[in-house]
Amino acid sequence: MARVPHWRAVAIATAIFQAPAGAFMLKTLGFRTSRAVVALGVINSSSASASIKESVTNAYVKLCDRLREIDRLNGVQAVLGWDEQVMMPSGAAKARSMQKSALAGAVFEKRTAADLGALVSELRRADTTDVLGAEKAAVVRDAIRDFDHEMRKSKDMAAREAELEGRAYHAWVKARKENDWPAFAPLLSEMVHLKSEVAAATRPEMGVYDANIDVFERGMSRERLAEVFTELKAGLTPLLSAILDKIKADGDSSGDSSGALSPSPSWEVKKQEALCRQIAEKLGFDLEHGRLDVSPHPFTSGFHPTDVRITTRYSENWIEGIAGTVHEVCNVATQVGHALYEQGRRGGSDNDDFDGLPISRALSMGVHESQSLLWERMVFLGRPFWKFATPLFHEHFPHTAECTSEDFYRAVNKVSPGLIRVNADEVTYPMHIILRFELEQALFSGDLKVADVPAWWNKAMKDTLDVEVPSDAQGCLQDVHHAAGAFGYFPSYTLGAIMACQFYEAAKRAIPDLEDKIASGDFKPLKEWLNQNIHSIGSLYDSPDKLLEVVTGERLDPMALVRHLTRKYSELYKLQL
Amino acid sequence: MARVPHWRAVAIATAIFQAPAGAFMLKTLGFRTSRAVVALGVINSSSASASIKESVTNAYVKLCDRLREIDRLNGVQAVLGWDEQVMMPSGAAKARSMQKSALAGAVFEKRTAADLGALVSELRRADTTDVLGAEKAAVVRDAIRDFDHEMRKSKDMAAREAELEGRAYHAWVKARKENDWPAFAPLLSEMVHLKSEVAAATRPEMGVYDANIDVFERGMSRERLAEVFTELKAGLTPLLSAILDKIKADGDSSGDSSGALSPSPSWEVKKQEALCRQIAEKLGFDLEHGRLDVSPHPFTSGFHPTDVRITTRYSENWIEGIAGTVHEVCNVATQVGHALYEQGRRGGSDNDDFDGLPISRALSMGVHESQSLLWERMVFLGRPFWKFATPLFHEHFPHTAECTSEDFYRAVNKVSPGLIRVNADEVTYPMHIILRFELEQALFSGDLKVADVPAWWNKAMKDTLDVEVPSDAQGCLQDVHHAAGAFGYFPSYTLGAIMACQFYEAAKRAIPDLEDKIASGDFKPLKEWLNQNIHSIGSLYDSPDKLLEVVTGERLDPMALVRHLTRKYSELYKLQL
Incomplete structure (x- = not known):
């Protein structure tokens, strides 16, 4: 019986999960706004409460605009991926990889944008379930999760990942064809090391293998x-x-x-x-x-x-x-x-x-x-x-x-x-x-x-x-x-x-x-x-x-x-x- | 005999010509670098000449990176357009239009980016044919032309254009079907006015109709x-x-x-x-x-x-x-x-x-x-x-x-x-x-x-x-x-x-x-x-x-x-x- 073939699985994973990459802009941004909110709370708790609510609601609306923009660009990436596998003429592979990389760069900029960081910081400190309700709070929860994963990975690390994934894939295709494990082994070794490094950087609260599992199966260990x-x-x-x-x-x-x-x-x-x-x-x-x-x-x-x-x-x-x-x-x-x-x-x-x-x-x-x-x-x-x-x-x-x-x-x-x-x-x-x-x-x-x-x-x-x-x-x-x-x-x-x-x-x-x-x-x-x-x-x-x-x-x-x-x-x- | 149908023509036009849109960042950017180059020329003309050459060559290399990134994103836009006409299921029209608009926004940011503006300003003042040769000079010439057109159109103007083009298109489809000129006439009137305004803003050196011609047929009047x-x-x-x-x-x-x-x-x-x-x-x-x-x-x-x-x-x-x-x-x-x-x-x-x-x-x-x-x-x-x-x-x-x-x-x-x-x-x-x-x-x-x-x-x-x-x-x-x-x-x-x-x-x-x-x-x-x-x-x-x-x-x-x-x-x- 034909089971879930690997190609489809990888395509799905790419569509659903977003590879994080970024630099530590998080720490330098956005604290201002949330501090202002906290300060208001000290001065006058009842009007502050209304004001916090308004501020959180406003931030939520702006956050949604940013998230939707990223989601739409993810959709565009998926169109390119589908076209590549189903429609693209064989001679266009190089041009397509350049197009994908230009788009990935643009998406990365959106995912790590300073104004997104400011909104994330503001909402991180709010009791969003109370103010927004469970569904919107879940939106905020995952926006924070995505942003953190993105920002914790340095640009260099993301580039090394992309490079190694390309190289290892081509080595694997050849090694499988030629039944040559020793040709693939060093790449696997490199990959385990790099994915351990990525895990430690992006999910420092978990063990490295747990962190790899978490990419695909949140909440699992x-x-x-x-x-x-x-x-x-x-x-x-x-x-x-x-x-x-x-x-x-x-x-x-x-x-x-x-x-x-x-x-x-x-x-x-x-x-x-x-x-x-x-x-x-x-x-x-x-x-x-x-x-x-x-x-x-x-x-x-x-x-x-x-x-x-x-x-x-x-x-x-x-x-x-x-x-x-x-x-x-x-x-x-x-x-x-x-x-x-x-x-x-x-x-x-x-x-x-x-x-x-x-x-x-x-x-x-x-x-x-x-x-x-x-x-x-x-x-x-x-x-x-x-x-x-x-x-x-x-x-x-x-x-x-x-x-x-x-x-x-x-x-x-x-x-x-x-x-x-x-x-x-x-x-x-x-x-x-x-x-x-x-x-x-x-x-x-x-x-x-x-x-x-x-x-x-x-x-x-x-x-x-x-x-x-x-x-x-x-x-x-x-x-x-x-x-x-x-x-x-x-x-x-x-x-x-x-x-x-x-x-x-x-x-x-x-x-x-x-x-x-x-x-x-x-x-x-x-x-x-x-x-x-x-x-x-x-x-x-x-x-x-x-x-x-x-x-x-x-x-x-x-x-x-x-x-x-x-x-x-x-x-x-x-x-x- | 079936002649060049309008749809194909429009698709081609979209692929070849780039709709400019932007804000007047040009005036505030990039003069610094080129002034520095001119100043050098005054101090020591022979070493300045080598230095100008190096500076222009460096700027050209950086410019090409930016232009290639934009070109690749244009390629992605063209993939979306083709897919929309040949492959896309009918029920996806709304989602696709949002994806296109998100991508257009990202491309617009690249086309009007401050660092591109700085490079354009630097190269605008250089004798690029002398330093770079005719082919590279043509690259610079068109990069400046594109950037100017882009920056001279305000974001508001670009948005009004996109909005009116959508509205007029739908009105035209209906008016043609129902043979109802009066239903389309006000849209045509609006369109002539808006395109006159765009022409005056983006190509102020020409008459308004000349400017419209120039979008498709450069050098023609x-x-x-x-x-x-x-x-x-x-x-x-x-x-x-x-x-x-x-x-x-x-x-x-x-x-x-x-x-x-x-x-x-x-x-x-x-x-x-x-x-x-x-x-x-x-x-x-x-x-x-x-x-x-x-x-x-x-x-x-x-x-x-x-x-x-x-x-x-x-x-x-x-x-x-x-x-x-x-x-x-x-x-x-x-x-x-x-x-x-x-x-x-x-x-x-x-x-x-x-x-x-x-x-x-x-x-x-x-x-x-x-x-x-x-x-x-x-x-x-x-x-x-x-x-x-x-x-x-x-x-x-x-x-x-x-x-x-x-x-x-x-x-x-x-x-x-x-x-x-x-x-x-x-x-x-x-x-x-x-x-x-x-x-x-x-x-x-x-x-x-x-x-x-x-x-x-x-x-x-x-x-x-x-x-x-x-x-x-x-x-x-x-x-x-x-x-x-x-x-x-x-x-x-x-x-x-x-x-x-x-x-x-x-x-x-x-x-x-x-x-x-x-x-x-x-x-x-x-x-x-x-x-x-x-x-x-x-x-x-x-x-x-x-x-x-x-x-x-x-x-x-x-x-x-x-x-x-x-x-x-x-x-x-x-x-x-």
Whole structure:
């Protein structure tokens, strides 16, 4: 099954999280205003209170203008990124990189502007929740957070980051192609050092690896992740063993016995395109406020809630046992999940007060993943979806006429330990993530040297999934993330999977006939529930745990995923657990 | 024949010419540095001379950094514009306009930055040709020109312009649709007033209409245009009368007697697309550094010489007597002409010192038009092209097998006075332009009131082309230009047609077997001659007249067009002139 490919993930991360860079202007600015406010409070507390309120409200309004300007320029950056991957002629790469760098410079100036600093300083000292209410206070909270991160990174540090990320990426592409770990190792070493330096500068209150996690998953820590993943691993290991024992004993009995779902010329590209478009619209993707295009690496890109673009690819073949089309419908579900979050953010309807403000943004990488995995794993990989989708497949691809919805359901839900994370099934996927989490911890603590990574990796793969790694290209060189400077990013994939379970369970409680509706092709209640409870909530809360508590009544609970997978695969593989 | 549609033209204008806006910071900045340089010259002339040289060279290097940054942001603006017209989902219009406005604000700040002003002031006083040479001196000349125009327009004036252009555009769309001149008239009146005010502020050394012309056609004046158009009208009127008399007497004997070139379902859209792509590449359009897409209004957009995109449209029908495909091939030739200019600008090859600097830009709207009209009228409307293209048409559209290259040539070269400029043939086209030039003069001088425009227009159409105007929608409301605030723009279309003749004659002198090469499908010598003599020359000279003199030995000469058309149509219509 095609899982969240790295390209899309990086694109999303770029769109959602803002790379901070700056110089320490903060300290020299803005104190004046806030001192004046405090002084007023001493002189006459009741008129001062009215005056503070007015002053804070005025500062808030000005702050919003600045933030919206930055948000719009971020949207422009996202347009350039999408165009580069989907439209740009190959010979324009150099000119485009210069255009992006000029724009990044202009955005940096806006993010670190003296007048923004003055507003931030004034609002930092105010009790904004009291004066402005919870939503506006959340805007202020995140504006301060962004500004601080930006200003704490020196211009030189930002330039070194950009330079190293470019160099490491190109080295990684070559090293993976040539299966040459020693060529990439020094770059990884440099990257760990630089990201430690950046972490210490921008998030001095945290440990360096915690700080890297915080870039993608606010409110999460190494310690908490270790707890979550320990519980998850303990819960999934017996399930996985039981499945593998069963397959060893009986062969894999799940799946398509007729062979109609295997790759063949019958899967015409034009029909795939029509089917994927039909399903994307059915799931609720709004083509008046989005596009569906083709690119070699599927991804979702949002310029604004009214312009969200997903891409997919079509192929008549596939290296594995199931036809590309099925993968592409899965990919469409994955991308639609991301896209619905983006289209559902505040600003999608006219005259939303919070359009373009931080509160309208996605809360974390994990929450974004949860929205894509909810549609991919809870919906697409579920029986009700195939009751709906099987007739559509029959219509577009008559050669599948003999396949029942149960055949489709079983074909897409096979467990098979493998080398490559992005191809992993939902049971083994968390093992790939836990391995990477442990690797990153060891790299940042200094317990593991980059030269020893391949041996470490290969042993971990053998221990966890009983898989022999034939080459580093299919092992420790497979992912782009570290070459792109993204450490602490992998955990979000599995946090998203856990949250997807919890959100889906909550949705089922709120909409008792949810799965009947899905089976009948009515996805609207689910979409609307997500819109209302997650998408439009954006970054109101300052951690996914708080969002989970409000929406589901529980904070992050890895056992939700364990229970779901155990129930599902016990039935599929006839296990006694 | 489909002529240069207004949308494309406006898009090109936006990409090439930079709307100035600013505040009078100029006067308060930068004098210090240049005074220091002058003072040095008094103290010790020889060491001062070395010191001046060093100081000017340093300032030039810094200036180039600033100009390149602005140029790259202009490229980003062009990407947004292209995306908006070709890709953007309809529901994103409001968000996109906010993104554009945020970016425009950032670009404005760069264009009017204090440090740019200081560099401009320093270089304004230096003899840059002596110190830097002619090419770099041209960079400085245009940087000063741009900066002055920018700074002389107040922020308020720029805002009023943007606001009125938006409002007038929407009023025009509605008024044209509803054939309601009185609804548009007050907007036109406002626009003439505002553009007079802008002209007086930004180009105080010129008359207001001259200043409007100068925005699109540097070095051109109302007076000179009046001379050129008087000569042109005098030359073309007898030709046109003779053609019309002949048609009246004999019927139009030119064109396709078989009917195969008329609209029919045989003109399949897919085949049109394939043919247009093949011809675009054959003409020299480089798809590694460009794209060919579909949009309702064909246009060319250049983000950089390495990323130039043309659009066309395909239709199985056409309102006139000749099939859409032939129009679309013509349109492709038109757009390729623009695109080759853009791809041939400096910066297209690696490490060009003048990449992103003003000298690499198109010299004027008229010169840009000349490049498109050279390919459209001198090549596409010529016999040699049809010797090459006819077999391609036979191959893609077998139903045209009986049509000879002479049939095609005659079908695309019919003279027929009509109401609509963009549909006009090459003999009547200049009459539409001269009418608009006279109209604009009368509006700016105050000799004509906007309420009287329809009557004036209809009389002029009757007098010039013997055409009755049935509605203002097909008369004085047909063009977008005035609603978009573009006065003095129309003349460039016909200046371009004249220059196209002169350039083509010069190319024929330089490449004696040029038309044999075209007939054999070898367009490379012509493209390379244009690359070398026009495209890469960019804005080295400060007027099209100087460019014409260098390339053709003559300045602008309307008789070149008169001679060309008289020769061509005397033969086609068997006239005795």
